[in-house]
Amino acid sequence: MSPVERSGHHAGRAALVALVGVVVLFGTLGLVSVALSGRNSPDLQLGDQTFTAGRAATLAERIAESGPYLFADVSGRKDRDMILQHQGDDPETGWSAFLAAPIDEPRDCTWDWQPDEQIFRAKCDPDRTAPADGEGLTQFEVTVIDGKVDVDLNADARDEATTTTSTAAG
Numbered sequence: 039m040s041p042v043e044r045s046g047h048h049a050g051r052a053a054l055v056a057l058v059g060v061v062v063l064f065g066t067l068g069l070v071s072v073a074l075s076g077r078n079s080p081d082l083q084l085g086d087q088t089f090t091a092g093r094a095a096t097l098a099e100r101i102a103e104s105g106p107y108l109f110a111d112v113s114g115r116k117d118r119d120m121i122l123q124h125q126g127d128d129p130e131t132g133w134s135a136f137l138a139a140p141i142d143e144p145r146d147c148t149w150d151w152q153p154d155e156q157i158f159r160a161k162c163d164p165d166r167t168a169p170a171d172g173e174g175l176t177q178f179e180v181t182v183i184d185g186k187v188d189v190d191l192n193a194d195a196r197d198e199a200t201t202t203t204s205t206a207a208g
Contacts, residue, residue, distance in 0.1 A: 098129035136172030
């Protein structure tokens with residue numbers, strides 16, 4: 039026989055402490071979720087807001103030789119494959135970036151560059167065309183900063199998040 043008397047209350051106390059811990063954890067997660075639910079993704083600042091494609095001079099030269107670049111979705115959303123195009127002789131200007139497929143087509147219906155015609159044709163519908171600069175397609179803002187091409191994939195989302203509408207009483 040043991041000199042220490044056995045008590046059956048330890049299991050009950052341990053279960054109660056564990057239950058309180060779980061309730062506190064879920065309560066905290068719920069509060070954080072509610073606090074962040076009203077925020078638009080550009081406000082969260084989880085990563086870079088832009089994509090640096092590379093050195094402007096190098097990219098412009100390669101595009102002149104072999105055509106526009108197709109980038110698989112660099113944002114991680116899996117729905118924004120992008121074409122980067124350069125036109126002209128100055129690597130500091132003449133840049134455009136736009137969705138790589140028509141907005142109403144599947145992801146694999148990309149725009150194919152036709153160098154002889156200087157236009158894009160949809161892979162799934164060769165009669166469907168787009169101009170060399172992608173005008174009329176969903177565009178992304180492109181700037182050259184310190185000699186590097188910078189594509190802003192989230193400019194529209196940030197503009198929507200900071201735009202407010204007010205009505206005047208009258």
